[in-house]
Amino acid sequence: MVNFASIVASLALATAVSATLSPTDPGPTTVWSPGKQYPILWIDDNVAPLVTAAWKKMTIDFMTGDNLNQVQLTTVATGVDASKVSSYTWTCPTVSPPSQIYFFRFSAGDGTNFAWTTRFTITGIDGVSTVPPPNTTQPDGQKIGWGIGAISNSVAPSGSVASSATASGSVAVASSTAASSAPASGPTPANATSGSAANAIDSASTPNTIPTVAVKPNSAGRVAIGVSSFVCAVVLAMLMV
Structure with missing residues (x-):
């Protein structure tokens, strides 16, 4: 019997490409405190397709x-033209638990280019207290801490594109309608991560859980995938065998 997840994982690894966008902050040693504003930073890694071509929305x-x-806990911003700006300032929300289990995902809007920050720490409302990640091992066996966090309503996240950058068009600052509690079922979050691509499709995902195909935060500061349409065709062909 064909193992669907294994096939997709192998094909995704074989077709992975650079995201061209390389997140630089927050990183694995970053610590944020609720209510304070912090920059989310990225650069162009100069690998085609360049940010100027693929990351305008x-x-x-x-x-x-x-x-x-x-x-996904909340959408921070949409319509950011990464070809014209290299940072976005966001107010850190109050989270539970305060731990190194949070990260940012960047998507180009074309369905094929993604990038991730590493997992970083958000403290308790006192700006000091933290707890270790609830889990020490990923579902695939990697010794990487993780957990599922949630946003509370103590601090309403807000953000803006850096005023020093010149941007065309508008940038939508997403409202902070985040889940007040973690999903009733499903996996728990991760902290630091490795750079290899991982892959799985979870048909029993909870509403806020996003099954991923060869995507995950990376300890080097970024992870990228580009799963082209031919991959899907190959998968379907193999399943019909």
Whole structure:
């Protein structure tokens, strides 16, 4: 019997490409405190397709979860022209638990180019207290801490594109309608991650859980995939055998 997840994982690894957008901050040693504003930074890694070509309507999402089942807590911003700006300032929300289980996902809007920050730490409302990630091992066996966090309503996240950059068009600052609690079922979040691509499709995902195909935060500061349409065709062909 054909193992669907294994096929997709192999094909995704074989067709992975650079995201061209390389997140630089927050990183694995970054610590944020609720209510304070912090920059989210990125650069062009100069690998085709360049940021100037593919990242003119970028979306930034605030994430948690493990590497194979990432959970979107809220959308930070949409319509960011990453070809003209290289940072976005966001007010850190109050989260539970305060731990190193949060990260940002960047999507170019074309369905094929993504990038991730590493997992970073958000403290408690006192700006000091933290707890270790609830889990120490990823579902695929990697010794990488993770957990599923949630945003509370104590601090309403807000953000803006850096005023020093010149941007064309508008940037939508997403409202902070984040889940007040973690999904009732499903995997728990991750902290630091490795650079290899991972892949899985979880048919029993909860509403806020996003099954991922060869995507995960990377300890080097970025992860990228480009799964082209021919991959889907190959997968379907193999399943019909």
